[in-house]
Amino acid sequence: MIKVVTWNVNSVNSRLDRLKAFLERSAADYVCLQELKCSDEKFPEKEIRDAGYHAAFFGQKAYNGVAVLSRKPVEILYKNFDDQSSDDAARAITVRTSDKFDLMCAYVPNGQAIGSEKYAYKLDWLKRGKAFLQRHWKPSDALVVVGDFNIAPDDRDVYDPVAWKEHIHCSTGERAALNDFISFGLIDTLRVVDQSPGVFSWWDYRELSFPRNKGLRIDLIYSTPSLAARCRSVTVDRDERRGEKPSDHAPVIANFDP
DNA sequence: ATGGCAATGTTTCATTGA
Numbered sequence: 001m002i003k004v005v006t007w008n009v010n011s012v013n014s015r016l017d018r019l020k021a022f023l024e025r026s027a028a029d030y031v032c033l034q035e036l037k038c039s040d041e042k043f044p045e046k047e048i049r050d051a052g053y054h055a056a057f058f059g060q061k062a063y064n065g066v067a068v069l070s071r072k073p074v075e076i077l078y079k080n081f082d083d084q085s086s087d088d089a090a091r092a093i094t095v096r097t098s099d100k101f102d103l104m105c106a107y108v109p110n111g112q113a114i115g116s117e118k119y120a121y122k123l124d125w126l127k128r129g130k131a132f133l134q135r136h137w138k139p140s141d142a143l144v145v146v147g148d149f150n151i152a153p154d155d156r157d158v159y160d161p162v163a164w165k166e167h168i169h170c171s172t173g174e175r176a177a178l179n180d181f182i183s184f185g186l187i188d189t190l191r192v193v194d195q196s197p198g199v200f201s202w203w204d205y206r207e208l209s210f211p212r213n214k215g216l217r218i219d220l221i222y223s224t225p226s227l228a229a230r231c232r233s234v235t236v237d238r239d240e241r242r243g244e245k246p247s248d249h250a251p252v253i254a255n256f257d258p
Numbered sequence: 259a260t261g262g263c264a265a266t267g268t269t270t271c272a273t274t275g276a
Contacts, residue, residue: 011265037266062266110275169276205263
């Protein structure tokens with residue numbers, strides 16, 4: 001099996017002990033991280049190497065930052081998108097693996113509030129992301145696109161769809177932008193293997209949201225059809241949300257036939 | 259309707275997250 005993980009760690013340095021324990025216990029082949037919250041200089045490259053992983057990273061002071069950790073070395077293809085827009089946020093890194101697929105790790109903008117400047121930036125980011133995919137890949141290629149999309153794809157992915165109706169992460173505009181992004185030719189691997197509602201990947205730190213399972217599924221693993229056909233399971237590691245100093249996101253893990 | 263929690267840097271508050 002090829003095990004691919006996406007996890008918003010909410011500061012890689014603050015989560016370093018947990019990350020090392022996760023690598024040990026999951027034995028994942030590829031771990032895509034978002035919200036490193038550190039510059040490249042402060043990325044814990046040595047400790048990750050000591051844990052048996054290579055690291056392709058694209059950091060930023062205080063905010064954002066993405067990385068792909070891997071058992072085998074990868075080739076970095078792109079940081080962010082190779083378009084003409086000016087990006088001051090480190091939100092995407094794409095690598096070529098030696099397992100015959102390319103892998104993009106994305107941290108989609110939060111969007112803050114519907115109608116805000118940041119909301120427009122979020123929709124535009126996804127539009128630029130689709131154009132980026134179209135420039136470099138075809139749906140018949142082997143491509144995995146994972147990350148914190150900051151959008152719950154449909155109401156099964158929301159603990160209280162009525163309360164969240166037309167709120168940030170669930171709005172019609174965001175869902176349309178996400179559907180347009182994946183219309184490149186991407187499939188939500190979780191929905192290949194599991195149709196059930198209530199599979200969440202994020203729970204607010206506040207209000208005892210995790211014990212009450214008041215969550216959202218916003219951390220997603222997409223792939224092109226050839227790989228989706230080889231997807232055998234997609235699970236959320238809820239244990240990672242328990243105990244001392246968890247991230248507010250849990251890792252999402254997909255297993256593909258080799 | 260509001261805030262509640264956590265991390266970072268601008269640090270004992272402001273900003274951002276979702």
